[in-house]
Amino acid sequence: MYQMGSISSNNRSIFHISILFLPCFTCLAFCQDFQGLSPLISPPLIPEILNFLDQRLALVYPIIQGFKNTITSDPLNITQTWVGADICNYKGFYCTSPPDNDSAITLASIDFNGFQLSAPTLDGFIDQLPDLALFHANSNKFSGTISPKITKLPFLYELDISNNNFFGSFPMEVLGIPALSFLDIRFNFFTGTVPPQVFTQRLDALFLNNNNFMQGLPENLGSTPVLYLTLAYNKFIGPIPRSILKASATLTEVLFSHNLLTGCLPYELGFLRKLVLFYASNNFLTGPLPCSLGCLAKLEQFNLASNLLYGQVPEVVCALGKLVNLSLSSNYFTKLGPKCTKLERSGVLDIRKNCIPDLPGQRSARECAAFSLHRRYCSNPASFNFIPCQVPSSSHPRIGTKRNLVGYSALLRQAVEFPGRN
Numbered sequence: 001m002y003q004m005g006s007i008s009s010n011n012r013s014i015f016h017i018s019i020l021f022l023p024c025f026t027c028l029a030f031c032q033d034f035q036g037l038s039p040l041i042s043p044p045l046i047p048e049i050l051n052f053l054d055q056r057l058a059l060v061y062p063i064i065q066g067f068k069n070t071i072t073s074d075p076l077n078i079t080q081t082w083v084g085a086d087i088c089n090y091k092g093f094y095c096t097s098p099p100d101n102d103s104a105i106t107l108a109s110i111d112f113n114g115f116q117l118s119a120p121t122l123d124g125f126i127d128q129l130p131d132l133a134l135f136h137a138n139s140n141k142f143s144g145t146i147s148p149k150i151t152k153l154p155f156l157y158e159l160d161i162s163n164n165n166f167f168g169s170f171p172m173e174v175l176g177i178p179a180l181s182f183l184d185i186r187f188n189f190f191t192g193t194v195p196p197q198v199f200t201q202r203l204d205a206l207f208l209n210n211n212n213f214m215q216g217l218p219e220n221l222g223s224t225p226v227l228y229l230t231l232a233y234n235k236f237i238g239p240i241p242r243s244i245l246k247a248s249a250t251l252t253e254v255l256f257s258h259n260l261l262t263g264c265l266p267y268e269l270g271f272l273r274k275l276v277l278f279y280a281s282n283n284f285l286t287g288p289l290p291c292s293l294g295c296l297a298k299l300e301q302f303n304l305a306s307n308l309l310y311g312q313v314p315e316v317v318c319a320l321g322k323l324v325n326l327s328l329s330s331n332y333f334t335k336l337g338p339k340c341t342k343l344e345r346s347g348v349l350d351i352r353k354n355c356i357p358d359l360p361g362q363r364s365a366r367e368c369a370a371f372s373l374h375r376r377y378c379s380n381p382a383s384f385n386f387i388p389c390q391v392p393s394s395s396h397p398r399i400g401t402k403r404n405l406v407g408y409s410a411l412l413r414q415a416v417e418f419p420g421r422n
């Protein structure tokens with residue numbers, strides 16, 4: 001596995017690389033004062049010997065120094081540590097052996113999370129680091145485009161440029177990165193559409209939330225093999241495609257919240273047997289809840305607040321054994337059965353601002369009447385009653401699960417803890 005690790009330098013040959021530096025101005029002044037040399041005679045170039053641990057580090061040294069020169073703001077003085085040959089001890093840089101040579105040492109990983117660096121572009125930097133496996137740069141002020149040369153990096157599997165100043169259309173270049181499995185471009189200013197190829201790329205995690213993507217959810221959405229999919233806080237329109245069914249063996253956490261989604265929830269959602277978290281709050285989704293949702297045995301967090309949903313909350317949904325938070329507030333539901341009532345009392349179900357008779361904190365009768373006058377229809381209404389699984393007869397909600405849900409934390413600007421990696 002090619003991941004960050006500690007390195008030991010014993011039995012590694014040390015490379016001696018000479019780099020020529022221009023002498024500094026203070027030396028020049030000193031020479032002039034001391035020897036009274038004519039300013040017309042330039043002093044000799046003083047060679048500085050840099051001993052790199054490995055030839056691969058010598059190769060990336062000028063790339064890093066070149067990038068350092070483009071940095072326009074460094075409030076935390078990070079780049080002060082980017083001097084000399086010991087690249088592996090520069091702040092933010094990590095070395096290990098590359099997959100193609102056990103006895104070599106190379107720059108494998110960069111973690112600039114929270115460094116607040118400004119640079120007009122990353123072009124000529126990350127795309128020139130041939131052994132790079134991880135690039136994390138959450139919460140900096142990087143901008144510009146991504147160089148097509150990034151597709152030449154054979155080992156790059158995590159690219160996180162979240163919470164920066166990137167803008168313009170989706171960075172198509174990332175589609176060609178052969179080993180990429182984690183793509184995080186959330187909290188930038190990307191606009192336009194997400195190319196459909198993104199949903200066929202072999203990723204584990206795709207974080208696109210908090211940009212300005214504007215389009216219908218792509219028809220091939222379900223082709224994605226990701227576990228974590230966050231599309232929240234964009235301008236996605238239209239219905240959740242039925243093709244989401246195809247992701248039933250993988251999709252674990254989904255964030256669709258704060259978009260402009262319309263239509264009814266597809267019955268096919270009930271087939272997502274790996275689903276732990278599903279957020280689609282603050283959209284314009286309508287119709288009843290499909291009873292198929294009662295098959296989501298692993299579901300813990302389910303948030304459909306602030307939509308146009310109506311009807312009875314299905315008892316099979318309230319009976320889901322792992323549910324810790326069922327948020328249905330600010331909809332137009334009209335009925336709760338005994339299981340849902342119990343869930344409401346225990347604080348797991350939030351059903352405030354709906355149209356449930358005799359429950360406090362509901363919408364006004366006038367508001368509810370106005371909504372019901374405006375009938376909404378879903379295609380294939382029979383599918384809403386169908387339960388495509390064996391529902392356990394007596395399951396009790398378990399409260400207080402302690403788990404870090406990556407999809408949920410994707411709504412924060414800070415870096416996301418990705419489970420299963422260390």
Ligand SMILES: *[C@@H]1O[C@H](CO)[C@@H](O)[C@H](O)[C@H]1NC(C)=O
Nearest residue numbers: 074075076077078079080116
């Ligand atoms: C960074 O360096 C400048 C100048 O040396 C100093 O004034 C400032 O306090 C330093 N900032 C931090 C966060 O260390």
Ligand SMILES: *[C@@H]1O[C@H](CO)[C@@H](O)[C@H](O)[C@H]1NC(C)=O
Nearest residue numbers: 013054055101102103104105
């Ligand atoms: C592996 O790396 C070491 C150290 O850099 C180097 O001496 C050796 O030639 C490399 N081996 C191959 C096969 O490239």
Ligand SMILES: *[C@@H]1O[C@H](CO)[C@@H](O)[C@H](O)[C@H]1NC(C)=O
Nearest residue numbers: 303324325326327347348350
């Ligand atoms: C349930 O989730 C909502 C939406 O994220 C959150 O605001 C609320 O605090 C959560 N409730 C509980 C009891 O955890």
